[in-house]
Amino acid sequence: MRIGELSARTGVPARLLRYYEEQDLLHPERDASGYRSYGEADAGRVEQIRGLLDAGLTTEIIRQLLPFLGGGIHLPAPCLTADMAQLLELQASRLGRRIDCLSRNRDALLGYLAAIRGPLQDRFGEQGDLVG
Amino acid sequence: MRIGELSARTGVPARLLRYYEEQDLLHPERDASGYRSYGEADAGRVEQIRGLLDAGLTTEIIRQLLPFLGGGIHLPAPCLTADMAQLLELQASRLGRRIDCLSRNRDALLGYLAAIRGPLQDRFGEQGDLVG
DNA sequence: TCCGACCTTCACATCAGTGTGAAGGCAAAT
DNA sequence: ATTTGCCTTCACACTGATGTGAAGGTCGGA
Numbered sequence: 031m032r033i034g035e036l037s038a039r040t041g042v043p044a045r046l047l048r049y050y051e052e053q054d055l056l057h058p059e060r061d062a063s064g065y066r067s068y069g070e071a072d073a074g075r076v077e078q079i080r081g082l083l084d085a086g087l088t089t090e091i092i093r094q095l096l097p098f099l100g101g102g103i104h105l106p107a108p109c110l111t112a113d114m115a116q117l118l119e120l121q122a123s124r125l126g127r128r129i130d131c132l133s134r135n136r137d138a139l140l141g142y143l144a145a146i147r148g149p150l151q152d153r154f155g156e157q158g159d160l161v162g
Numbered sequence: 163m164r165i166g167e168l169s170a171r172t173g174v175p176a177r178l179l180r181y182y183e184e185q186d187l188l189h190p191e192r193d194a195s196g197y198r199s200y201g202e203a204d205a206g207r208v209e210q211i212r213g214l215l216d217a218g219l220t221t222e223i224i225r226q227l228l229p230f231l232g233g234g235i236h237l238p239a240p241c242l243t244a245d246m247a248q249l250l251e252l253q254a255s256r257l258g259r260r261i262d263c264l265s266r267n268r269d270a271l272l273g274y275l276a277a278i279r280g281p282l283q284d285r286f287g288e289q290g291d292l293v294g
Numbered sequence: 295t296c297c298g299a300c301c302t303t304c305a306c307a308t309c310a311g312t313g314t315g316a317a318g319g320c321a322a323a324t
Numbered sequence: 325a326t327t328t329g330c331c332t333t334c335a336c337a338c339t340g341a342t343g344t345g346a347a348g349g350t351c352g353g354a
Binding site: 081098110119122126133139141142 | 217218251253268273274
C-alpha cells in the first residue's frame with residue numbers, strides 16, 4: 031500500500047511515516063514512480079512505534095530495539111553481539127522501571143478515584159496516606 | 163535546603179528544578195536573600211516528577227495529576243469536580259495503555275534474551291564476538 | 295577585604311517530535 | 325488535455341524538555 035493508505039489505517043500522519051523512515055524505523059519499498067510501498071506488516075509496526083514513542087522512548091532507542099521485539103519476521107537470532115545483549119538488558123531494565131513508576135501512579139490514581147467514589151458520603155475527615 | 167543540595171540529592175540539575183517550578187510542579191519558599199528553600203518532601207516529589215517525565219508524560223499532565231498521586235500531604239479529598247474525576251479516569255486509562263505497551267515490549271525483550279541465552283549458558287561476556 | 299562557592303534572572307541554543315506549506319511529478323478520470 | 329488527488333522532496337517553524345552561558349547578588353572563610 032502507499033503512504034496515504036497506511037496513514038489512514040494507522041491514523042498516523044503521512045508526514046510522520048516519512049519521518050520514521052528517515053529515522054530508520056520503517057523501510058518501505060519504492061514503486062516505479064518513486065512512491066513508497068508498504069507491506070501489511072508495517073501497519074502493526076507503526077502501532078508499535080507509536081506506542082513506544084508515546085511511552086517516552088526516543089526514535090534512536092526504538093530503532094535499536096525494534097528488531098528484537100518480535101513485531102515481525104525479523105531477527106535470524108544469532109546476530110547478537112555481547113554488547114548488543116548488554117544493551118537489550120539495560121533497556122529491558124529501564125522499561126521495568128518505567129512500568130513500575132507508571133503502575134504505582136496509576137494505582138494511586140485509581141485508589142483515589144475509588145476512595146472518593148465508593149464509600150461516597152460519610153467518611154471525609156480521615157485522609158489515609160496513599161502510595162508514594 | 164537550597165537548590166544545590168536538592169540537586170545533589172536527586173541528581174537533577176538545578177536548571178531543571180527551576181524549570182519545574184516555572185511549570186508549577188514545585189513551590190519552594192524563598193529565604194531572606196531570595197534563594198529557593200525546599201522541604202524534605204520535595205526530594206521525593208522530584209523523583210516522582212522525573213519518573214513521570216521519563217515515562218513520557220508532559221509537565222502539564224503531571225501538574226494536573228500530582229495532587230492526587232499521594233506524593234505528599236496534599237488533597238483534602240472532597241475538592242474534586244466531575245470534570246476533574248473524568249480527567250483522572252482518562253489519565254489512568256492512558257497510563258494503563260502505556261503500561262501494557264511497555265510490558266509487552268519488555269516481555270518480548272526478556273523473552274528474546276532468555277531464548278538466546280538459556281540453551282548456551284557457559285560462555286558469556288568475554289569479547290565482542292557473536293553469541294548464540 | 296577579597297575570594298570563591300553558591301545563588302539569582304535572563305536569554306539564547308539544541309534536540310526530538312511534529313505541523314505545515316511550497317513546488318512539482320505521476321496517474322486516473324473527466 | 326486539463327483537472328483532481330495523491331505522491332515526491334525541501335524547508336521553515338513550533339513545542340517541550342534541557343543545556344549553557346552571561347551578568348550580577350549573597351555569604352562564609354582566609
